[in-house]
Amino acid sequence: MVRGKTQMRRIENATSRQVTFSKRRNGLLKKAFELSVLCDAEVALIIFSPRGKLYEFASSSMQETIERYQRHKKDVRTVNTLMEQNMQHLQHEAANMAKKIEHLEVSKRRLLGECLSSCTLQDLQQIEQQLERSVTKIRARKVQVYKEQIEQLKEKEKVLEAENAMLCEKYVRQPQEGSNEDRENTCTEGSDKSDVETELFIGPPEGRIKRTPSK
Structure with missing residues (x-):
């Protein structure tokens, strides 16, 4: 309990x-x-x-301890004061950042064509000019990208043309090499046949007489 x-x-x-x-x-x-x-x-x-x-x-020593205590309290008060000032500064910065973010959000919505009812004629003219500048920059960038892609395609075309030329040259040479090999094979077979000796025998096998060439 x-x-x-x-x-x-x-x-x-x-x-x-x-x-x-x-x-x-x-x-x-x-x-x-x-x-x-x-x-x-x-x-x-x-x-x-x-x-x-x-x-x-x-x-x-009581006096020294008291003086040390007073110094410590003074240092603590100084640190606390600095921390408080720093906190106030941070709070001020946070408030400014919040205002900037809110302003940017409003500007973003207006650029998207939203929340225009509270805009004056001058505000609308500024938004229009800003959009025109943005479109000009976008178009300039698009043209630059087109040019870069065209250059890349040209380089790729050159590489493909070089490869095509190499393939054509290889294709033209291949039949000639094949015909040369065929001719060599034909000559080789003819020479082998000429080395074979042939003899003609008349009569039965047991009465074959080997003919000798006349001197």
Whole structure:
């Protein structure tokens, strides 16, 4: 079972309040001393009793610690001031950016032919002139792109013509080389046939007499 926190209130009885003050004061001074020794911390403690009596503890020098505290507070205030000024500047910049974005959105819609009811004659003339300038730039860019594509096609045409010329030359040479090879093969076969010796024999096989050429 979780118990709720007890609400702390002022002790109404003066005697009990004084006894509690003495106990808590001594415990607080003891803890401050232990903290300075165990943790090597610079500690300064100032206590005023309900009657205005001063109790204090300082691990080094109370005056130096107070001066250090004041310097730190001054530095913190300076940093906070700079941060606040920077925040205000950022908020101002954000507001300006929001206005610029809104203005650009309105201009964009007007260029698209929207939200023209609030435009004056001068505004409409400015929009018309802006559109004409935009169309002129677009057309100039389109002409430039056309020219670049034409140049690319011309270069591609030159490459294709060169390839076509090479193929034509190769096609013209191929039949001549083939005819030369055929002639060489024919000559080779004729020479092989001339080397074969043929003999004519008359009569039965056992009575074949080899004819010798006459001297």
